[in-house]
Amino acid sequence: MTVCPDCDLLLEAQMPHPGEKLVCPRCGCTLLAPVENSVEKTMVLSLTGLILFPPAIFLPLLTLDILGLESSGSIFTSAKAMVASGFVFTGIAVFFTSMVIPFIKLLLLFLVSMQISLGKANGATTLMFKAYKKMDEWGMLEVYMIGILVTIIKLLHMAKIEYDVGFFCFIGLMGATILSSSFLDENLYWESIFSQASASKTACQKAADKGEKAVHPA
Amino acid sequence: MNSKNRTETEVPVTGLEAGLMVCHECKKVVALDDRPLNNCPRCGSPIHPRKPDSVIKSWALVLTSLILLFPANILPIMKVEYMGASEYSTIMDGIIYFFKEGSYGIGIVILVASVLVPVFKILGIMMILVSIHFRIESWLSHKTLMFRFIKFIGRWSMLDIFVIALLTGLVDFGFLTTIAAAPAAPFFCGVVITTMLAAEVFDTRLLWDAGTGKDHDHS
Numbered sequence: 001m002t003v004c005p006d007c008d009l010l011l012e013a014q015m016p017h018p019g020e021k022l023v024c025p026r027c028g029c030t031l032l033a034p035v036e037n038s039v040e041k042t043m044v045l046s047l048t049g050l051i052l053f054p055p056a057i058f059l060p061l062l063t064l065d066i067l068g069l070e071s072s073g074s075i076f077t078s079a080k081a082m083v084a085s086g087f088v089f090t091g092i093a094v095f096f097t098s099m100v101i102p103f104i105k106l107l108l109l110f111l112v113s114m115q116i117s118l119g120k121a122n123g124a125t126t127l128m129f130k131a132y133k134k135m136d137e138w139g140m141l142e143v144y145m146i147g148i149l150v151t152i153i154k155l156l157h158m159a160k161i162e163y164d165v166g167f168f169c170f171i172g173l174m175g176a177t178i179l180s181s182s183f184l185d186e187n188l189y190w191e192s193i194f195s196q197a198s199a200s201k202t203a204c205q206k207a208a209d210k211g212e213k214a215v216h217p218a
Numbered sequence: 219m220n221s222k223n224r225t226e227t228e229v230p231v232t233g234l235e236a237g238l239m240v241c242h243e244c245k246k247v248v249a250l251d252d253r254p255l256n257n258c259p260r261c262g263s264p265i266h267p268r269k270p271d272s273v274i275k276s277w278a279l280v281l282t283s284l285i286l287l288f289p290a291n292i293l294p295i296m297k298v299e300y301m302g303a304s305e306y307s308t309i310m311d312g313i314i315y316f317f318k319e320g321s322y323g324i325g326i327v328i329l330v331a332s333v334l335v336p337v338f339k340i341l342g343i344m345m346i347l348v349s350i351h352f353r354i355e356s357w358l359s360h361k362t363l364m365f366r367f368i369k370f371i372g373r374w375s376m377l378d379i380f381v382i383a384l385l386t387g388l389v390d391f392g393f394l395t396t397i398a399a400a401p402a403a404p405f406f407c408g409v410v411i412t413t414m415l416a417a418e419v420f421d422t423r424l425l426w427d428a429g430t431g432k433d434h435d436h437s
Binding site: 001002003004005006007008009010026027028029031061062064066069071072073074075077078079080081082085087089090091093094097098126127129130133137138140143144146147148150151153154155157186187190191194 | 230231232233234235236238240243244245246247260261262263319321324327328331358359362363366369372373374376377379380381382384385387388389390391394395398399403404407411414422423425426427
């Protein structure tokens with residue numbers, strides 16, 4: 001027995017195989033979508049994203065050339081320039097949606113995946129995964145990617161554009177982020193975290209009980 | 219009246235009737251009779267049969283975004299300085315510019331992301347809230363699908379803000395030409411954030427409760 005989270009329909013369903021999906025017949029909500037080797041794939045991709053993050057954000061993205069004058073900037077300097085020009089709220093929104101949240105998301109996903117694959121998930125893992133889910137839609141790297149393309153088209157006729165290292169790293173970062181979240185099998189993650197966390201809790205309790213018995217052999 | 223009798227006699231259709239509720243965060247199915255159970259046993263989040271005060275919160279946020287939508291579209295959003303002269307442009311000016319240039323593809327992308335998506339999001343959420351108020355029974359699965367679409371497109375309106383941030387950072391040629399944001403930018407950001415939050419706090423199950431005559435009080 002399960003219940004659709006979108007329309008509250010009571011369902012009798014089997015666990016789908018990897019690659020298959022369990023879809024609510026009334027409202028079309030995807031209830032379960034298991035992925036094969038989800039933890040390993042997600043861990044590797046989030047690590048890739050973390051490695052690509054610093055160059056993608058801090059290295060120059062594009063260099064513009066107008067009549068021999070050159071100007072270049074990175075994703076970081078763009079958000080900084082926005083804050084510096086007096087648009088603090090907008091600049092901070094850009095900072096968070098394009099840098100802070102995508103980074104924290106990758107970091108949390110990597111840590112959670114690693115703890116699950118080591119079998120050492122605990123209460124902190126639960127909190128980290130919950131934080132990841134809360135932030136999920138506020139990381140907007142793919143929107144930023146389209147923003148870069150629009151910017152390039154906007155500038156194409158007035159300047160010569162050179163693509164720098166940051167541009168290619170950013171494409172990789174965006175790809176790794178999208179793939180890491182598409183390989184994420186949420187239900188598997190919650191179940192693994194829960195069973196590992198409660199196993200470690202009972203193990204602690206048993207150890208504590210044994211300790212007590214050792215002290216009071218009678 | 220009629221529906222009340224029906225629900226009492228027939229087999230349970232919804233989770234709530236069967237005494238089950240779904241955790242908002244991790245989607246775990248929890249039995250209602252475990253109450254007083256305030257937190258999900260799997261992820262520890264506060265648990266309710268429906269998201270608390272969902273409709274009123276959604277109304278507040280969607281009306282806020284409707285108010286912000288006006289300054290966001292009427293005020294200029296970008297300032298281009300060229301040889302000491304400043305030129306301000308609104309969102310619509312930017313789109314018209316692309317159409318005049320002949321870049322129809324990019325013009326359409328910006329038109330959709332910056333104008334159509336915010337308006338569609340606000341109208342769509344308002345339509346769903348009104349249909350809950352009047353307990354409209356038709357098009358339930360279509361409205362759910364529309365809501366899912368609204369949630370999916372929500373983030374894409376940030377596009378214009380990112381473009382302006384990039385232009386501010388990249389186009390910095392001193393006296394020759396510089397680009398900066400203009401007063402509409404924070405309002406536009408506000409529209410994106412409030413519509414995303416309005417979708418976040420909304421509980422689609424209320425649509426089904428109202429549409430199938432099961433909208434009794436469940437706090």
